[in-house]
Amino acid sequence: MLKINNLHVSIEGKQIIKGLSLSINKGEVHALMGPNGSGKSTLSYVLSGKEGYEIEEGTIEYNGKNLLDLEVDERANAGLFLAFQYPMEIPGVQTSFFLKTAINSKRKFLGMPEIDALEFAKLIKSQAEDLGIGSEMLKRDLNVNYSGGEKKKQEILQMSILKPDMAILDETDSGLDIDALRIVSEGVNKLRSEQNSFLVITHYQRLLNYIKPDFVHIIADGRIVKSGDFSLALELEEKGYEDISKTA
Amino acid sequence: MSTAVKLDMMPSKDISDYAEKVLLNNPFENFKIENYKYAQLHKSITSNVSLKEFKADFSSISSIKNIKLSDTSDIDMLSDLKKWNFNNTDSYFRVNSILERSSKKINLDLFREEIICLDLSLFKENIHLSKASDSPKTLMIINSNLSEDSARSIILNLSENAKLNIIHYNISNSKSFLYFEINQQNNSNLKFISFQSNNIHTRNEFFASLEENCSLDLCGLNIHNYGVNDNYSFIQHMKPSSQSREVFKSIVKSGAITNFQGKIYVDPIAQKTDGYQMSRSLILDNESKANNKPELEIYADDVKCSHGSTVSKLNQDQVYYFKSRGIDEEQAIKILQKAFLVETLEAIENTQIKEYSYSLLDSRL
Numbered sequence: 001m002l003k004i005n006n007l008h009v010s011i012e013g014k015q016i017i018k019g020l021s022l023s024i025n026k027g028e029v030h031a032l033m034g035p036n037g038s039g040k041s042t043l044s045y046v047l048s049g050k051e052g053y054e055i056e057e058g059t060i061e062y063n064g065k066n067l068l069d070l071e072v073d074e075r076a077n078a079g080l081f082l083a084f085q086y087p088m089e090i091p092g093v094q095t096s097f098f099l100k101t102a103i104n105s106k107r108k109f110l111g112m113p114e115i116d117a118l119e120f121a122k123l124i125k126s127q128a129e130d131l132g133i134g135s136e137m138l139k140r141d142l143n144v145n146y147s148g149g150e151k152k153k154q155e156i157l158q159m160s161i162l163k164p165d166m167a168i169l170d171e172t173d174s175g176l177d178i179d180a181l182r183i184v185s186e187g188v189n190k191l192r193s194e195q196n197s198f199l200v201i202t203h204y205q206r207l208l209n210y211i212k213p214d215f216v217h218i219i220a221d222g223r224i225v226k227s228g229d230f231s232l233a234l235e236l237e238e239k240g241y242e243d244i245s246k247t248a
Numbered sequence: 249m250s251t252a253v254k255l256d257m258m259p260s261k262d263i264s265d266y267a268e269k270v271l272l273n274n275p276f277e278n279f280k281i282e283n284y285k286y287a288q289l290h291k292s293i294t295s296n297v298s299l300k301e302f303k304a305d306f307s308s309i310s311s312i313k314n315i316k317l318s319d320t321s322d323i324d325m326l327s328d329l330k331k332w333n334f335n336n337t338d339s340y341f342r343v344n345s346i347l348e349r350s351s352k353k354i355n356l357d358l359f360r361e362e363i364i365c366l367d368l369s370l371f372k373e374n375i376h377l378s379k380a381s382d383s384p385k386t387l388m389i390i391n392s393n394l395s396e397d398s399a400r401s402i403i404l405n406l407s408e409n410a411k412l413n414i415i416h417y418n419i420s421n422s423k424s425f426l427y428f429e430i431n432q433q434n435n436s437n438l439k440f441i442s443f444q445s446n447n448i449h450t451r452n453e454f455f456a457s458l459e460e461n462c463s464l465d466l467c468g469l470n471i472h473n474y475g476v477n478d479n480y481s482f483i484q485h486m487k488p489s490s491q492s493r494e495v496f497k498s499i500v501k502s503g504a505i506t507n508f509q510g511k512i513y514v515d516p517i518a519q520k521t522d523g524y525q526m527s528r529s530l531i532l533d534n535e536s537k538a539n540n541k542p543e544l545e546i547y548a549d550d551v552k553c554s555h556g557s558t559v560s561k562l563n564q565d566q567v568y569y570f571k572s573r574g575i576d577e578e579q580a581i582k583i584l585q586k587a588f589l590v591e592t593l594e595a596i597e598n599t600q601i602k603e604y605s606y607s608l609l610d611s612r613l
Contacts, residue, residue: 049571049572050572051564051568073570073571073573073574073576076574077574081572082572088569090569090584091587092586092587092588092590092591093583093584093587098573101583102573102574102575105573109574162574
């Protein structure tokens with residue numbers, strides 16, 4: 001599904017990712033763990049297509065296509081989703097309007113007619129309820145005056161209704177209390193199937209207790225230095241990044 | 249305090265001539281005045297963008313009363329120049345139009361309909377409006393296609409306890425120059441929204457004088473004009489306990505210039521005044537310009553007055569967020585423009601007019 005090969009990325013001349021390779025197959029959940037500044041968020045932005053990142057070397061293949069040829073919105077419509085660490089506040093745009101516009105963009109891409117009002121209301125209601133998002137919140141401006149936890153839930157709601165093939169969760173657990181962490185994880189697990197894949201970026205093993213990954217990768221200084229199964233996350237929690245990087 | 253205009257600076261007898269001169273023939277060439285700082289009245293502004301003609305089509309709004317000439321009567325319209333608290337500034341336009349042009353009086357209380365439409369292209373005269381009742385009425389003031397005669401003065405008197413909503417559609421495809429003078433007596437309430445688009449060179453002046461316990465909402469929405477779009481406001485609180493709220497928002501592109509200059513004046517006796525002014529401009533390209541100049545002049549000590557002003561480009565991180573959810577850039581930019589402006593339309597009370605204004609905005613994005 002996603003094949004990253006020898007990726008080198010720089011921002012304003014500064015190299016951040018230095019030869020990263022990673023393959024994610026359909027139905028797999030990969031966790032990417034690493035210290036601050038190791039290139040985790042940069043990787044997520046590069047995958048989603050944010051401007052300002054220079055790809056110096058390497059390839060990214062997504063479902064057989066060159067991902068780097070696609071615009072940000074084309075990647076999203078092709079089934080790639082990034083749940084942001086810091087979701088943008090959009091004053092003046094009602095949350096439910098934003099959700100509807102996003103759904104209709106995908107439907108347009110798929111050659112489907114716009115979603116009808118009743119179907120939309122049903123879809124949103126069921127998904128939002130599961131995440132503990134009240135109808136009052138859907139009427140508010142997108143992410144404006146949302147708490148940290150509400151913003152993350154909103155990202156997962158967007159993910160649930162867009163049903164991506166490949167979802168990247170960028171530190172979705174940061175700023176969440178235990179209850180919110182459980183709710184958000186349940187949202188992710190509900191979507192999990194043999195048809196779609198996840199790249200879960202996190203600092204902490206805690207999230208992985210809820211979202212059990214098939215593979216765990218340690219990133220340090222722009223490269224994957226160690227890969228393994230869930231036990232690697234446990235080892236990391238015990239020894240810390242420095243030790244693991246040394247033994248790599 | 250007021251500074252009368254010297255007569256030798258007044259250009260011509262006829263107001264349309266005057267507007268022509270103001271807008272084209274440069275009477276202000278060597279003349280610097282703060283109120284006209286950015287208006288570029290001495291310049292002949294032309295548009296290199298082919299304009300789409302706007303025709304006001306209000307067919308979607310039911311039961312409008314269109315004001316006809318027969319609904320009006322003649323009046324001498326003399327504005328009390330002394331009542332305005334200027335500091336070495338004045339409105340040249342007002343002085344000229346009021347002294348040199350005939351006027352028509354319109355009593356808004358005479359109409360039964362809730363929506364009243366004043367199409368300025370039907371009148372060559374200045375307009376003197378009055379309302380004394382508190383019935384919920386919306387007055388639409390249209391200036392669209394006024395190219396033949398693009399200058400008007402409109403004076404509005406609201407009596408004690410009177411209420412009125414005004415929506416001004418300033419979509420002239422050309423040059424236009426309007427002076428609004430608002431006199432609010434005790435406990436009166438006015439919501440005034442000015443929707444400005446598709447103009448080549450405009451100057452809108454809003455002068456409002458508030459007595460006791462009044463409320464004034466003045467909102468300006470300015471999107472995709474060409475050349476220079478200039479708004480000047482002067483709100484004076486002359487008695488205690490009145491509230492004014494002013495929001496002007498502009499979006500410019502294609503080398504256009506948008507200006508906002510606004511002053512809130514609070515008289516020494518106007519204690520408990522609550523004044524708010526916000527001007528924000530969004531610039532979509534590197535060729536366009538925005539000048540915002542908020543001013544406060546406060547002589548009372550127990551007042552609440554705040555103002556803010558921003559000039560910015562579109563937030564690219566917001567555009568990216570939309571795109572990351574599959575929404576294409578063109579649509580994202582449209583939605584963000586609308587989100588930026590929509591606050592100025594929120595005060596519209598009549599749902600038909602509100603919907604029409606939203607659809608008009610959509611068509612201009």
